[in-house]
Amino acid sequence: MKIPxxxxxxxxxxKKAVEISADYPNLGELISNMFETMYNASGVGLxxxxxxxxxxxxxxxxxxxxxxxxxxxxKVFINATIVEEKGVIWEFNEGCLSIxxxxxxxxxxxxxxxxxxxxxWQLRNETYDGLGARAIQHxxxxxxxxxxxxxxxPLRRAMLKSRFDAIKKGAIDVDYKMKFPMASKRR
Numbered sequence: 338m339k340i341p342x343x344x345x346x347x348x349x350x351x352k353k354a355v356e357i358s359a360d361y362p363n364l365g366e367l368i369s370n371m372f373e374t375m376y377n378a379s380g381v382g383l384x385x386x387x388x389x390x391x392x393x394x395x396x397x398x399x400x401x402x403x404x405x406x407x408x409x410x411x412k413v414f415i416n417a418t419i420v421e422e423k424g425v426i427w428e429f430n431e432g433c434l435s436i437x438x439x440x441x442x443x444x445x446x447x448x449x450x451x452x453x454x455x456x457x458w459q460l461r462n463e464t465y466d467g468l469g470a471r472a473i474q475h476x477x478x479x480x481x482x483x484x485x486x487x488x489x490x491p492l493r494r495a496m497l498k499s500r501f502d503a504i505k506k507g508a509i510d511v512d513y514k515m516k517f518p519m520a521s522k523r524r
Contacts, residue, residue, distance in 0.1 A: 339514060340374045340388040345436045345484070346505030346518040349386050354393045354480040356416045359458045361392070368413055368456055371396050378513035380434045382472045384479030387435050389516065393417060395476035397469075404468040417453035419477055420462065424448035429471055431485045437511045439500060443488050445474050 343349055357364070367390075375383040375396060384395035395417070399410040424447040432440040449470040452462045465473060475485060486494060486501075494501075503509055507517030 338370045338373065339377050340370050341514045341516040342374065342378060342383075342387055342434050343389050344504050344507070344515050344517045345433075345486075345501060347389075347435075347516070348518075349389055349391055350435060350479070350484060351482045352386065352391045353482045354384075354386055354391045357392045357394065365456070367394070368396060372398065372411075374513075375434070378434050382476040383434065384476045386479050386482075393480045395480060397472045397476060399468055399472060402468060406467075407469055410469060413456040414451070414473070414476070415454040415456070415458075417451055417473075417477055417480065419474070420450040420452050422446045422449050422474070424466065424470075427471070431471070431475060433475070433485055434513070436484065436486060436501075436504060437515075438504075438509055439486070439497060441486065441489055441493070443485050445471055445488075447471075449473050451477070 371383050371388060374388065381399055381402070382395060382397040385392045393416045395414050397410065397412050399407040426444050427447040428442050428444045430440050431443045447470055448464065448466040450464040451473055455461055478484065505517060505519045507520035
């Protein structure tokens with residue numbers, strides 16, 4: 338089942354998400370629905386706050402990207418914590434399903450070590466670089482209440498203000514179902 342994606346401006350995107358336990362209600366169904374929602378929106382990652390749930394859960398699928406080593410990278414991250422970020426600063430053009438039609442060059446370190454539980458509640462401690470590290474850092478930011486646009490300069494954010502306001506109001510065209518925090522009732 339596709340879930341509406343919460344748009345920029347909704348307070349849930351700015352909350353630090355809470356940990357969950359293995360008996361979280363309908364967790365398997367939620368994970369499946371998050372993947373379906375992400376694929377429908379042509380995304381590579383989706384965090385629970387983006388579907389209105391302030392819990393520490395995100396999913397990533399990089400398997401169709403041309404990045405060596407990530408051909409079978411379809412993962413579920415539960416209660417994740419970043420252990421270490423290191424390497425060289427790498428600038429890459431990022432976007433976000435909650436902030437449609439805005440893409441910006443964002444600087445991040447190119448290597449990340451993350452500790453998390455997978456969908457079978459197996460504890461994992463893994464290190465990734467390149468696109469995998471970037472996707473993990475982006476989705477991890479969501480469960481910390483941060484957005485990729487927070488990494489932009491104040492001047493650049495000010496230049497994008499009218500576009501942010503349009504997103505909040507739902508005055509944009511998207512190809513997937515969204516929930517806009519300030520949309521008029523006629524939508």
